[in-house]
Amino acid sequence: MFRSKSTKQTRGRATEYASCKDFQRIFSEDMVGLHRLAFLLTANEAMAEQCFVAGLEDSIHGNPVFRQWARAWSKRAIIQNAIKTMAPVPHKRGPEQARAAAVSQNESGAENVADIVAGWEPFARFVFVMAVLEGYSPRECSALLGCPVQDVIEAKSLALQRLADRPWQEAVAPERDDKPWTARFARAQVA
Secondary structure, three states, rough: OOHHHHHHHHHHOOOOEEEEHHHHHHHOOOOOHHHHHHHHHOOOOOHHHHHHHHHHHHHHHHOEEEOOOOOHHHHHHHHHHHHHOOOOOOOOOOHHHHHHHHHHHHHHHHOOOOHHHHHOOOHHHHHHHHHHOOOOHHHHHHHHHOOOHHHHHHHHHHHHHHOOOOOOOOHOOOOOOOOOOOHOOOOOOOO
């Protein structure tokens, strides 16, 4: 009798965790948004695809995750794989040098946020995507990127300052609705 009760408790707890099918469904339903997340981080189609696939594998075969955290865990798996792939590091330089290095020459002709962000150096791109678009705290970004919190704060500040100076900034300001941030960048081409 004790064995039967224990088995029922174990099965009950197992249903609280996301299954392989749950993650497959999430990656299928959110494919465009998750792939766009990987592309914004890597700025490279092939690397984005690698991070997307590795994120799915890590989600399925990783540690058990509560079902209600599965979507957030899927994004985090992609971010972690992008960090492994790109190894973004902050560059130690003065504020003016950092601004100049973070902004690409291609930025002036870019029409949307995704194109602009793709032209930034990897560390600035990662901080912008993680801190601004995904809502990670500077401390969380620092832990994931393996750098001091101050570097994250500086990179985030520079990124927001560069975007604030753009004439189209009002057109891409976050809307107060339930759409994910990726829906606001529908014009971004993932070529």
